[in-house]
Amino acid sequence: MNHMEQLETLIAASVSPYHCIMAAADQLLSAGFQELPLAEPWELTRGGSYYINVFDSTLIAFSVGEVLDVIPTLKLAASHTDWPCLKVKPSPEVTSLEYGKLNVEVYGGPLLGTWFDRPLSMAGKVCVAGPSPMMPETILVDFSRPLLTVPNLAIHMNRDANDGVAINPQVDMLPLIARITDELSKEDFFLEALAKEAGVKKEDILDYEICIYNWEKGTLLGLQNEFYSAPRLDNLTSVQACLNGITAGPCKNGLHVIALYDNEEIGSHTKQGAASALMERILEKICLSLGYSRETFLNILMNGFLLSLDVAHAIHPNHGEKCDIKNQILMGDGVAIKLASSQAYATDASSTGVIEGICRKNHIPYKKFSNRSDVKGGSTLGSISSALLTMRTVDAGVPILAMHSAREVMGAKDQEALVKLTEAFFQA
Helix, strand or coil: CCHHHHHHHHHCCCCCCCCCCCHHHHHCCCCCCCCEECCCCCCCCCCCEEEEECCCCCCEEHHHCEEEECCCCEEEEEECCCCCEEEEEEEEEEEECCEEEEEEEEEEECHHHHHHHHCEEEEEEEEEECCCCCCCEEEECCCCCEEEEECCCCCCCCCCCCHHCCHHHHHHHCEEEEEEECCCCHHHHHHHHHHHHCCCCHEEEEEEEEEEEEECEEECCCCCCCEEEEHHHHHHHHEEEEHHHHHCCCCCCEEEEEEEEECCHCCCCCCCCCCHHHHHHHHHHHHHHHHCCHHHHEEEEEEEEEEEECECCCCCCCHHHHHCCCCCCCCCCCCCEEEECCCCCCCHHHHHHHHHHHHHHHHEEEEEEEECCCCCCCCCCHHHHHHHCCCEEEEEEEEEEEECCEEEEEEECHEEEHHHHHHHHHCC
């Protein structure tokens, strides 16, 4: 399976962050990794490879070197599993005449207009009563078929539509899911459908977290198949690169770690996000389990290196003026190394030199990217993590267009460059 086929497989499987973690775990298990419980003692061995499922939507994997120095080298690559979308609210059934709709809320910062008139589906997790009130059972569900749509208002009824019209999330974004008939409960049609999909009784459902996702599949396009259009490129391109990197070869010395965080699109300030104490605590637990002191752990941490992977802005063919006058990148140029003096991207000269050196040595195409000086760009989990972990960091990723759209586009060759960088980073 080539790199684009791997990415396509992951995108198709990752219809929610929970499903992304499940797909990532499958890849790690196939590569010989062993699952560890989050909150139990660990027995680690040199040469061993492990992963931890953190609250269903974040995953941390690591390999222990066959040889460990007095202060082992720590290499960490990170990305995120979530993407801007719509999420189903509690008691979501809404009826309008004989139409059944869902009450939803916006997650992250999507381009809302791109969600109209598409075949949409639903996926996520359902919690039902378990052995005790403190231990509910979690069931992953994926309706896995076109089920909903958010219909546009016809141009005849909205003559100003092409001049730009404000979208009200509470009014305009409620997806159509059914025509109410005698066979459907007007009050519980969603809950009944969810219970059926989960294989439980509706009265047994305690709660749920359900994402609306673009059901459309990815496809190559362009005269030479040079582009790839798909949902959720931000940031499954980087998730797959992290998985490739840590499974590509043996960890001969030091510690190799990847983090696939949830909640980057809403700021990362959650128990499973990059702005939590999660990574530092996991790394400390690894070091203590290997017999290192806390002082040595702190030395390992501050001598570590983080490769933060998230997509970058490719220059737009119709709006080149939106990019910096010099530091631009096109789809197909390879990896974007992202820089900002504001430290919205955590990259600095010393850390950039490390990644440039790896790229040059391994003939990996790359370019440096900066935003226009009068335009505030996005930020990444790199700046958050580097502040918490106190280690050198580089922000990098593949350049894409239509970022945060229901369907984004990238250069078909760029995934290979990102994978090669991540693999070479761990083997450097």
